[in-house]
Amino acid sequence: MTDILPILPMLVPFIAGIILLAIGRTNVFLHRVVASLTGLLLIIISFFIVAYVARYGMVVTHVGNWEAPFGISVVIDMLAALLVLATAIVTLAVVVYSFQSIGAAREKFFYYPMIMFMISGINGAFTTGDIFNMFVFFEVFLLSSYVLITLGGTKIQLQEGFKYFLVNIIASNFFVLAVAYLYSAVGSLNMADIHNKLAAFDGDASIMSLIAVVMLFVFATKAGLFPFYFWLPGSYFAPPMPIMTIFGALLTKVGVYAIARVYSLFFMDNTGLTHQMLMLLAVLTIIMGSIGAIAYSDMKKIIIYNILIAIGIIIAGIAMMDEMGTIGATYYLIHDIFIKAGLFFLIGFIIYRTGESDITKLGGLIKIHPVTGWMFLIAAFGLAGVPPLPGFYGKLFIVTSLFENGHMISGIIVLLSSLVVLYSVIRIFISVFWGESMDFTKLKPISYDKLLFSSFLMVIIMVAFGFGADFLYPLFDSAAQSLYDPASYSVYLLGVE
Amino acid sequence: MKSTLKKLGYNRVHKQMNDVFLKYTAKVVFLVIITFSINLFFSGHYTPGGGFVGGLLAAGAIILLLLAYDLKTLNRMIRIDNKRMITAGLAACLIVPILLMFFGNPFFTHQHMYLQLPVFGEVPLHTAVLFDVGVYIIVAATTLLIITLLASEQFMSDSEGADRE
Numbered sequence: 001m002t003d004i005l006p007i008l009p010m011l012v013p014f015i016a017g018i019i020l021l022a023i024g025r026t027n028v029f030l031h032r033v034v035a036s037l038t039g040l041l042l043i044i045i046s047f048f049i050v051a052y053v054a055r056y057g058m059v060v061t062h063v064g065n066w067e068a069p070f071g072i073s074v075v076i077d078m079l080a081a082l083l084v085l086a087t088a089i090v091t092l093a094v095v096v097y098s099f100q101s102i103g104a105a106r107e108k109f110f111y112y113p114m115i116m117f118m119i120s121g122i123n124g125a126f127t128t129g130d131i132f133n134m135f136v137f138f139e140v141f142l143l144s145s146y147v148l149i150t151l152g153g154t155k156i157q158l159q160e161g162f163k164y165f166l167v168n169i170i171a172s173n174f175f176v177l178a179v180a181y182l183y184s185a186v187g188s189l190n191m192a193d194i195h196n197k198l199a200a201f202d203g204d205a206s207i208m209s210l211i212a213v214v215m216l217f218v219f220a221t222k223a224g225l226f227p228f229y230f231w232l233p234g235s236y237f238a239p240p241m242p243i244m245t246i247f248g249a250l251l252t253k254v255g256v257y258a259i260a261r262v263y264s265l266f267f268m269d270n271t272g273l274t275h276q277m278l279m280l281l282a283v284l285t286i287i288m289g290s291i292g293a294i295a296y297s298d299m300k301k302i303i304i305y306n307i308l309i310a311i312g313i314i315i316a317g318i319a320m321m322d323e324m325g326t327i328g329a330t331y332y333l334i335h336d337i338f339i340k341a342g343l344f345f346l347i348g349f350i351i352y353r354t355g356e357s358d359i360t361k362l363g364g365l366i367k368i369h370p371v372t373g374w375m376f377l378i379a380a381f382g383l384a385g386v387p388p389l390p391g392f393y394g395k396l397f398i399v400t401s402l403f404e405n406g407h408m409i410s411g412i413i414v415l416l417s418s419l420v421v422l423y424s425v426i427r428i429f430i431s432v433f434w435g436e437s438m439d440f441t442k443l444k445p446i447s448y449d450k451l452l453f454s455s456f457l458m459v460i461i462m463v464a465f466g467f468g469a470d471f472l473y474p475l476f477d478s479a480a481q482s483l484y485d486p487a488s489y490s491v492y493l494l495g496v497e
Numbered sequence: 498m499k500s501t502l503k504k505l506g507y508n509r510v511h512k513q514m515n516d517v518f519l520k521y522t523a524k525v526v527f528l529v530i531i532t533f534s535i536n537l538f539f540s541g542h543y544t545p546g547g548g549f550v551g552g553l554l555a556a557g558a559i560i561l562l563l564l565a566y567d568l569k570t571l572n573r574m575i576r577i578d579n580k581r582m583i584t585a586g587l588a589a590c591l592i593v594p595i596l597l598m599f600f601g602n603p604f605f606t607h608q609h610m611y612l613q614l615p616v617f618g619e620v621p622l623h624t625a626v627l628f629d630v631g632v633y634i635i636v637a638a639t640t641l642l643i644i645t646l647l648a649s650e651q652f653m654s655d656s657e658g659a660d661r662e
Contacts (some may be wrong), residue, residue: 003603011595011604018591021584065606074604 005052006061006074008045009084009123010137013038013091017116028107032099035112039092042119046085053081054475058482060129060492068493069193075129077489078479079330083126083257086337089461090249091119097345097454098242100447101352106152106240114151115246118144125254131182132189134258135175138222142168145251148243149235160238167231171221178214182266185211192490195265199487205269212267212274216281219262223255223311226284233292233304241348244300248307249341253333256311260318260329264483265490271321278319283410285312286417293424299347299357299432302424303340306383309417310336316414317398318483320405326480328397334476335382335390335465342379342458343425346372349451350432355444359428364437372452373433379459380429382466384422390466391418516565523565530558538633539626548629552636559637560644568648579645582638589631593624 016038023030053059053076063072076084095115102111121141128134146168150161179189185207186194198205217228224232236247259278267274289308296302314336317329349372350365351357366373378389385391395418402411465472482489534554541547563571594605609623 003601004598007604011591015591018584018587021580022588061603063603063605065603 002059003061005049006059006076006127007063009042009049009076009088009127010120012042012045013116013120013123017113017120020113020116021110025108025110028104031107031112032095035095035116036092038116039088039095042088043085043092046081046088049076050078050081050085050475053078054478058489058492069188069190072133073129073190073192073492074127075192075489075492076127077482078475079257079260079482080126082330082334082475082479083253083337084123086334087119087122087126087250090246090337090341090458091115093341093345093454093457094242094246096450097245097348100450101348102240102242103152109151110147111151114144114147117141118148118246122250122254126257129191130189131191131194131262132179135172135179138175138254138258139172141251141254142172145247149239149247151243152240154238157238160235163231164235167221167228167235171218171228174214175218178211178218181207181211181214190493191261191265192493195486195490196493198266198269208267209270209273212263212270213277215262215266216259216274216277219255219259220281221255223252223259223315224285224308225311225315226281226288229285229288229308232308233301236304236307237300241344241351245341245344245348248304248344249337252307252311253337256314256318256333259315260326260483263318264321264326264486268486275319275321278315279407279410282312282315282319283413285309285315286413290417290420293420297359299350299359299428302428303343303347306343306421306424307340309421310340313395313398313414313417316410317394317401320398320401320407321484322401322405323480323484324397324404325401326483327476328394328399328401330479330483331390331469331476332394332398335394335462338458338462338465339379339383339391342455342462343376343383345451345455345458346376346379347428349448349455352446352451353443353448354438355442359431362432362438363435364433364440366433367437368440368443369433372455373429375456375459376433377429378463380422380425382459382462383425385418386422388466388469390462390469393466393469519565523561527558527562530554530561534558538629541629542623542625548632549636552633553640555633555637556640556644559641563644563648568645571645579638579642582634583642586631586634586638589634590628591631593628593631597624 016034020031020034023034049059058075058077060073060075062068063074066072095112098107098111098115118141121137121139121144124137124140125134128137146161146165149164150157182194183189186197188194188197198208216225220226221228221231232252236244239247263274263278286309289305289312292305293302293309296305310332314329314333317325317332320326347357350362353369354362354365356362382389382391385395387393395414399411399414402408402414534551534557537546537554538548538551539546541551559571559575562574566574597606597608598604600606600608607624607628609621609625612620612622614620
């Protein structure tokens with residue numbers, strides 16, 4: 001049981017991808033069926049994993065039956081389990097959303113297989129317990145994302161796709177470099193083992209600060225932190241909405257997850273340098289994101305810059321590395337996956353319906369789509385963190401932790417950023433749904449039931465997530481525990497040595 | 498060269514100039530390389546080699562044919578769709594470890610045994626070979642797919658360039 005369960009999240013989408021490739025590219029209907037069934041199956045599996053981890057604790061398998069620090073271990077703790085669950089739900093929603101939005105031409109060119117391979121890589125990166133294996137899974141989902149970002153071959157996609165490709169190739173090279181540094185310094189690649197070795201080491205570990213900087217460079221590029229976010233607004237802007245959704249909701253989160261994992265397990269020696277650096281970058285990211293979110297009048301750009309703000313807030317919570325901060329960060333991380341997916345879906349619906357993404361050219365849509373309008377408002381409140389919607393709890397914990405640790409200015413910036421977020425999204429709501437009516441005859445006669453299904457699904461999950469915060473607290477407590485108390489993550493190595 | 502020939506009045510210009518020596522040696526050397534790639538493939542477990550290198554070498558052999566002849570001839574010689582081969586290879590890579598799970602061990606735990614044969618003596622059998630067959634196919638097919646795609650792209654841009662002149 002424990003041998004099979006942990007590898008299923010990466011195995012199932014991989015099998016689905018191969019089946020889709022075998023079907024060939026003409027039968028789009030079969031592609032849709034297989035892809036959505038895989039999404040459903042993934043959700044069931046991930047629910048089971050979350051329940052299993054909640055009851056029995058961390059679930060571990062050693063691939064190839066090699067003993068733990070030598071072979072590759074697949075380790076699912078609560079944090080990984082929750083992320084896998086969120087990934088599965090977003091996958092299903094994106095697949096359903098694609099039916100009516102991505103277009104048959106793209107669907108025929110291996111769109112669904114690439115989504116499946118990407119999910120396989122993302123789940124792999126979440127669940128692996130080996131730092132080099134994490135690099136491999138980063139490559140797996142990056143390769144698929146290169147295909148997805150250029151799929152269709154429009155001019156802007158190729159232009160931005162090339163930039164994306166270049167940035168990520170360079171970051172990946174530095175990833176290998178950092179892993180090589182780490183291996184030469186510590187002599188192990190198993191993350192739990194590295195933690196144990198460093199915790200038992202009482203000499204001069206200042207080399208770890210260098211590795212921390214290199215790793216931060218890598219993961220900050222993937223996650224879109226302050227100096228390395230320059231590629232993100234352009235690249236995420238280029239592909240069609242469903243692809244943009246899956247990128248915005250999931251890919252940056254993998255970078256955040258990697259930062260959380262690595263900074264909790266490896267770099268506890270000189271936190272004055274490493275975690276301060278993280279904090280500084282987080283705050284600068286929030287500020288840059290806020291400027292961007294206010295500056296643009298293009299809906300896609302506004303939401304994309306909101307990704308930066310969210311990343312900054314999560315990283316600020318992680319940089320504190322105490323119980324409050326990490327609980328807030330994990331909660332906000334999961335919340336942000338759903339809310340970003342929901343917002344991208346909603347503005348995607350508006351764009352497909354009106355053919356226009358500039359908010360100044362839209363108006364009065366609430367007369368035609370009242371439910372969508374109010375759903376958008378709920379999503380906007382959820383993003384900004386109006387209680388009892390989930391953004392509130394995450395920020396509450398993070399800001400409390402910031403104030404407790406004496407980071408007054410950072411705490412105030414996080415609070416102020418909520419206002420900016422609220423303003424930027426409400427601005428979309430007011431000018432798109434209220435205001436002077438646009439020319440309704442220009443609306444495109446598309447079928448949009450599946451677009452709205454995915455959008456509403458995300459918003460409803462987000463609301464339920466907020467109202468169930470009390471019920472879900474134990475899960476997030478145990479998820480955060482492997483961050484603020486990394487010894488609990490490496491406990492599966494006990495008695496191995 | 499092509500455009501020069503066209504100016505001289507040749508209507509139908511072949512992509513590839515005929516070279517008898519190259520064509521005949523290519524056929525022979527192709528066999529040698531393929532044999533060597535299979536040799537490398539089987540020596541891969543304890544010594545240098547394996548599915549990846551073997552696959553690359555096999556692709557190299559086929560590309561030699563592509564150089565000596567042209568894409569059309571090559572497609573007539575080897576009637577295999579590279580995309581299908583990639584799928585088949587991936588499936589092989591996946592089915593082997595899934596079947597291995599029925600032994601009750603963790604994922605990817607390989608099984609091996611030794612066989613006593615009359616002529617060869619003790620022969621090791623290892624399920625990793627089956628997995629490596631998948632790798633071999635994937636690497637060969639992917640390399641070929643990339644190179645043939647680039648070659649046909651080159652061909653297209655060449656003919657466009659000729660038209661523009």
